[in-house]
Amino acid sequence: MALKYSYYPGCTLKNKAKSLDITARKCASALGFELEEIENWQCCGGVYPLGSDEIATKLSSVRALDYAKSKSQKLVTLCSACHHVIKRVNDDMKNVPDTRMRANNYLKLDTPYCGETQVLHYLEVLRDEIGFDNIAKAVKNPLKGVKIGAYYGCMLLRPSKIMEFDNPENPQIMEDFIKALGAQSVIFPYRNECCGGHVALKSPESAQKLSGKVTRSAEGFGADMLITACPLCLYNLNKNSQSDIPVYYFTELLAKALGIDSEE
Amino acid sequence: MSNREEKVLQISGVNPRKCMKCGKCSASCPSYDEMDIKPHQFVSYVLNGRTKALAESKSVEKCLACFACVERCPRNVEPAKIIDAARQLNVRQRYGDTLSANDIPSLIDEDTPQQLLVSAFRKYKR
Ligand code: SF4
Numbered sequence: 001m002a003l004k005y006s007y008y009p010g011c012t013l014k015n016k017a018k019s020l021d022i023t024a025r026k027c028a029s030a031l032g033f034e035l036e037e038i039e040n041w042q043c044c045g046g047v048y049p050l051g052s053d054e055i056a057t058k059l060s061s062v063r064a065l066d067y068a069k070s071k072s073q074k075l076v077t078l079c080s081a082c083h084h085v086i087k088r089v090n091d092d093m094k095n096v097p098d099t100r101m102r103a104n105n106y107l108k109l110d111t112p113y114c115g116e117t118q119v120l121h122y123l124e125v126l127r128d129e130i131g132f133d134n135i136a137k138a139v140k141n142p143l144k145g146v147k148i149g150a151y152y153g154c155m156l157l158r159p160s161k162i163m164e165f166d167n168p169e170n171p172q173i174m175e176d177f178i179k180a181l182g183a184q185s186v187i188f189p190y191r192n193e194c195c196g197g198h199v200a201l202k203s204p205e206s207a208q209k210l211s212g213k214v215t216r217s218a219e220g221f222g223a224d225m226l227i228t229a230c231p232l233c234l235y236n237l238n239k240n241s242q243s244d245i246p247v248y249y250f251t252e253l254l255a256k257a258l259g260i261d262s263e264e
Numbered sequence: 265m266s267n268r269e270e271k272v273l274q275i276s277g278v279n280p281r282k283c284m285k286c287g288k289c290s291a292s293c294p295s296y297d298e299m300d301i302k303p304h305q306f307v308s309y310v311l312n313g314r315t316k317a318l319a320e321s322k323s324v325e326k327c328l329a330c331f332a333c334v335e336r337c338p339r340n341v342e343p344a345k346i347i348d349a350a351r352q353l354n355v356r357q358r359y360g361d362t363l364s365a366n367d368i369p370s371l372i373d374e375d376t377p378q379q380l381l382v383s384a385f386r387k388y389k390r
């Protein structure tokens with residue numbers, strides 16, 4: 001029986017980042033797991049609501065989490081921002097009594113939601129549930145000789161106490177992923193620095209400065225291309241960094257290595 | 265402590281007395297150069313009753329929510345939560361929004377991800 005997960009795609013994967021969604025689903029079936037899209041999921045809001053008194057802005061995440069709980073499935077995300085928001089809201093529901101009480105009072109679920117669902121990023125599924133060694137075995141077209149820089153950005157890593165994704169200062173999950181595809185990973189200093197994020201809308205000049213540092217750092221250390229899990233990082237690195245270094249979603253390269261056609 | 269200071273502490277949940285002024289947050293902040301009030305100063309602005317100046321500072325819109333300061337603060341102060349609470353003081357006021365749907369067409373291009381729009385609306389609009 002195939003592993004089944006509740007899948008939260010988020011807005012961007014239905015629109016500007018369709019290829020992230022499509023390649024992830026195709027690779028999942030090739031690797032023996034299934035992403036079952038959560039019914040009627042709502043936008044996570046893109047940024048985690050930092051205010052300790054905010055409830056309404058967290059409810060869409062709680063609904064998705066409760067849906068996964070009702071199916072006794074783990075919840076899988078792809079977009080770094082969705083992952084960040086849902087993982088942190090889940091932590092609030094588990095560990096912050098005031099948020100838990102007020103969100104549950106509002107939602108009036110049959111059984112209160114108290115952070116039971118496990119939230120996994122797709123990369124964590126590859127690492128912890130499938131195993132990079134098994135992925136290496138499934139690779140049909142190893143990306144031999146390609147030098148790939150893993151761009152982590154902020155949202156997957158920080159705050160590490162809550163995200164529990166990897167070492168926030170010296171992560172290695174994406175490098176291990178790159179090696180499993182038969183390529184060479186390039187470690188560069190700005191791989192966990194900010195691309196400019198939401199500031200790009202009103203202050204593109206700030207995003208240009210920040211994303212430019214990322215691409216120059218990657219190029220300086222010899223990367224041929226970058227991979228990311230985040231549509232906004234991809235946008236800033238492509239549009240604002242003033243560099244021509246190609247940037248791909250990590251699932252696009254996974255599909256290529258597995259010999260999967262990434263068209264719709 | 266005035267109402268405004270209390271409000272920022274309540275929204276942020278930050279205990280400003282934990283800060284030992286080591287400056288690690290400012291050293292980590294990728295927006296440091298563009299901020300007029302720096303991350304290690306956020307707590308003293310609140311403690312010294314200058315929250316209004318903090319809310320009116322450029323730093324409010326220059327914070328990237330990258331959480332480098334949160335990750336690296338040795339005292340778990342979470343300075344990003346203070347500047348975000350100062351931002352919320354603004355947007356929770358009437359006419360406090362700094363982005364409207366009418367601004368959008370001139371700010372986007374054919375590749376702008378939906379994620380950028382929803383994030384910006386969360387930050388600049390009530
Ligand atoms: S890193 Fe923490 S303790 Fe050090 S100055 Fe910043 S807020 Fe204060």
Ligand code: SF4
Nearest residue numbers: 293327328330331333
């Ligand atoms: S979260 Fe804001 S204040 Fe903290 S390091 Fe990032 S940009 Fe600077």
